[in-house]
Amino acid sequence: MSKKKDIKKIRNTVENCKKCILYKTRNKAVFGEGCLNSKIMLIGEAPGRNEDIQGKPFVGKAGKILDDLLDSVDLKRNNVYITNILICRPPKNRNPLKKEINRCKKYLDLQIDIIKPSIIVPMGNFSTSYILNKFNIKVDKIRNTHGRIYKINNKLQNIKIIPLYHPAFAIYNKNIKNILFNDFKSVTKALDKI
Numbered sequence: 001m002s003k004k005k006d007i008k009k010i011r012n013t014v015e016n017c018k019k020c021i022l023y024k025t026r027n028k029a030v031f032g033e034g035c036l037n038s039k040i041m042l043i044g045e046a047p048g049r050n051e052d053i054q055g056k057p058f059v060g061k062a063g064k065i066l067d068d069l070l071d072s073v074d075l076k077r078n079n080v081y082i083t084n085i086l087i088c089r090p091p092k093n094r095n096p097l098k099k100e101i102n103r104c105k106k107y108l109d110l111q112i113d114i115i116k117p118s119i120i121v122p123m124g125n126f127s128t129s130y131i132l133n134k135f136n137i138k139v140d141k142i143r144n145t146h147g148r149i150y151k152i153n154n155k156l157q158n159i160k161i162i163p164l165y166h167p168a169f170a171i172y173n174k175n176i177k178n179i180l181f182n183d184f185k186s187v188t189k190a191l192d193k194i
Contacts, residue, residue, distance in 0.1 A: 006114045010111065014029045015031070019104070020088075025091055026089055029088060030057055032082060033081070035081055038079060038080050040117055040121065041082075041111070041119070042058075043084065044062075044123050044127060044166065045084060045096055045124045047089040048060050057084055062166065062168035065168075073188040081111070081115050083111055085104060116157060117159070118194050120159060123165070123166045124169070125142045131161055137161070142164075146163055146183050147164070147182070148162070149161070162187055167180065
């Protein structure tokens with residue numbers, strides 16, 4: 001099967017998913033989007049209010065910051081693949097629960113398997129913890145891992161993981177915004193070495 005068909009099949013499953021109670025309060029399931037042949041995959045935590053309404057990842061205020069981050073290193077949304085761990089918005093934008101992540105992670109794992117990114121950028125504590133754990137890297141808080149490049153070399157592929165603060169965190173903290181922009185430079189440095 002082609003990547004396009006594989007992604008479409010998963011998207012159809014996601015749109016009808018009822019694996020956890022979040023489906024009862026969602027407007028739309030939010031699946032990943034972007035370039036299916038991208039070397040870069042950006043992974044957020046969960047859809048917010050705007051994402052839930054539009055059914056697209058990172059379209060609210062955090063999405064604007066993400067666009068600014070991409071622009072700062074001459075990348076566009078259509079050059080990367082953007083997704084989240086959860087496909088449904090948690091009520092009142094609360095943090096994802098472990099049981100929700102466990103039920104939803106299969107969709108993320110399938111997207112990683114299909115896209116086969118060379119660089120994975122988990123954004124925020126929950127996505128960073130999940131991705132580091134998935135690749136058997138010691139999990140630590142985002143404040144200790146942001147901007148670092150973790151190299152995974154296995155028989156199937158070489159991957160660089162670059163954890164970042166979640167763009168939503170920068171909405172309320174200008175110091176984090178500066179750190180985020182500086183850390184994002186690591187993404188293009190890693191891309192240049194591929």
